[in-house]
Amino acid sequence: MDLKIKLVGRLKEYWNDGSSVEVTEGATVLDVLKQLNIPDEEAGMVAINDESVPRKERGIVKVVPGDSMTILPMVHGG
C-alpha cells in the first residue's frame, strides 16, 4: 500500500525518493522509519494525519492505506 511521506530538514538526506512510499500491510511507524533508513532517535516527531505518535508507541501504531506521515528531525535550542 502507498503511504504519503513528508520529511523535513536533514531527514531528506536519509530518503529523498518522492512523496510516497510503498509499505507492507500492517507496517508500524517503526517499520516505516526502518524502511526509510531513518534512525529512530533522529525522528524527533512522527505525525500521522497531523496527529503525533508518542515515541513509545512507534512500534505499536500501524499505518493504513491513505495515511499521510510527517517526520520532523530532533532539534535543540537555536
Added chain:
Amino acid sequence: MTWQGSVLRVNLTEGSYVVEPLNMEWANDYVGERGLGSKYLVESIDPKVDPLSPDNALIFATGPLTGTMASTSGRYAVITKGPLNGAIACSNSGGKFGAEMKFAGYDLILLEGRASKPCYLLIEDESISFEDAEPIWGQSVWKTEEWIRNQHNNPKLRIASIGVAGEKGVRYASVINDLHRAAGRSGVGAVMGSKNLKAIAVRGTKGVSVDNPKRFMEVVRETKALLANNSGRKDMTEHGTNSMLTTMQEYGSLPTRNFREVQFEGFDKVDANAMEETDDSGHRNLITNKACFGCTIACGRIAHIRQDHFTIINRREYWHASGGLEYETAFAFGPAVGVDDIDALTFAGYMMNEHGMDPISFGVTLAAAMELYEMGAISKDDTDGVELTFGNAEALTVMAEKTGKFEGFGQILGLGSKVLCEKYGHPELSMTVKGQEFAGYDSRALKGMGLGYATSNRGACHMRHDVFAEDYDDSSPEGKAGPCKDSQDRIAAMDSSGLCVFVTTAWGIEEFAVQLDAACDGTWTGDRLLEAGERIWNLERLFNLAAGFTSADDTLPPRLLNDPAPTGIRKGTLAELDRMLPEYYDLRGWTNDGRPTAETLARLGLN
C-alpha cells in the same frame, strides 16, 4: 588549574582597578561564566538597584573551559541586573573575545561605578589602562573595533563594545564582540553604556593550563569525535540554526505576526534553503559558515545583500559580507513581522550588529507595534510617517536603523514590547514574560517550552531549557514539568563551563563532566554539575525575588493562554501553564508562591 585565579575589579568612577584572587570556594560551587558571574553579582549589588545607575555592576565572566582545547571553548558571559525588565541578566557570546580575556589572565572582569566621560578599557596581560573614548562615542560597533585597533596599531586586539543603542539606553542593547557575535539579550549593552564604557579591548598571551593535560586531550578527542559524527551537528554546520525554521513551520510553532498565527506562508523565502539558493542574477545570500574560537560546529553564517536591493543600492558601505541570518533573526525579522524579503531581513541583521541590539527583542517589539498600527492604536503620526503594516519590508529595515541610532519612533521601540504596549493601552499584545520578548517558538504547540519561558529567570528565553523531545511526543501538559526543571539545571551548569550549549546535539552532562574533571582540580561528575546548576538556578531566583518579582510573573500572555493555536499539528491547543506550574514548583522544592523552601536552600548551601 584551568581557572586563571584572578578577577579584575574596575572602579569606573575612580578610574582605578585592582586584581583580586578568584574566590575558589565560589568557583567550586558555581563553576564559572553564568554561575560564577551571578554569584559575584549577587555579592556586589542591591537587587533593587536601578539597572542603569552607577550602583549596578557589569561582569564579564569566562568559564573553566574557556580558551582550552575543548570544542566550542570560546564562550564568555555578561552578567548584570538587566534594564529591560529588572531581572538578573546573563547573556553569553562566542567569537574570540572570551578566550583572549582568559589568555590575558582574568576569569572575570567586574566593573563598578560610572566613568565621568566616555572611556574604554585596554588590557594587555598585566597592563591595564583607561583610554579616552570621546572620538568614538556615537560611533557604531564596527567603526569602534576598527578605530581601537588602528589607535593601538594592534590587529590582534579582541574587542567587545557597544553601539549607539547601548550609549542611548535601548533597553535591549547588546554587547557585540568580533563584529557580529553578541551577548545579545536583556540589555547588557545598555548597562555598559550607562557606565560610559564604550569597549573592552584585550590582548592576552598566557594560555590556559589544565590539571591533567594527557587525560584532558584524551577526553577532548573523544568528545570531539562524538560531535563530529552527530547528524544534528552536521546540519548546523551545513545549514546553520536557520534550518530550524522549516521544522517549526511544519510543526506549527513558528510565531507569526505577533503570535496571532503559528505558521508563515513566506517561510520558504527566508529559511536556510533560501539563504543557500542562487537567484536568477547569480546572487546567493549565504557566502560561507564561520566558527567561534575552538568550535568544531561552525554554525555562524556569513552573508551579503544584493547590491540592487532597496536597502543598500545607494549605500556602498553595506556591499560587504557580514553576519548572516540565524534562526532567531530569521524568525524575528521574518514571520514575527510577516516579512519574506531575505535581503531586508539580512539588512536588519546588519543593523543589530552594527548598532548593538538584540534581534529577538527588536523584532518582537516591532511586531507588537505593527499590530497596534493595524488596529489603529498608533498611526503614521507616531511612526515618523512609516506605514507600519505586517509584511512591509521597508518598515522593518527603517525601524531597525532608527532604533539602532535612537531616532524618532525608534526611541519608543527601544523601550521594548512591554512598555510600548502599555504606552498605547494594550498590554495584552506584548509577547513577553517578565518584560522580555519571546524567541521563535510558540508555547501552545510546545507546552514544556511555555513552562520554560514562564519560569526563566531572565524573562522569556528559549536557551534556558530543552524540552523539545517531550513536547514533540504529545500535546499534553502532563510530564513536562520534570524535564523542564531538569534541563534548566543542566543548562545552567553547561552555561557556566565556558562551552556552547549547541554541543548538546551530541553531548549530555557527562561529556561536560569528563572534560571539567580532567581540566580542573578535584572530582567533577555529572551529578556535581547538576547540583551546581540547581544552585545557580535558585541563586538567580532569589535575586529576582529580592528585586521584587513574584510568582505572578511566572506567566504567559493571554493570547497564548486563551487563543487556541489556529493551525499546525497542535491546532486547537493552548499553553495550559496552570496544569504544569504547581508541579514545577513542587519539583523545585519551592512553596506554592514560588519561593525556595528553607530545606531547598539548605540542601544547596544557599542559606
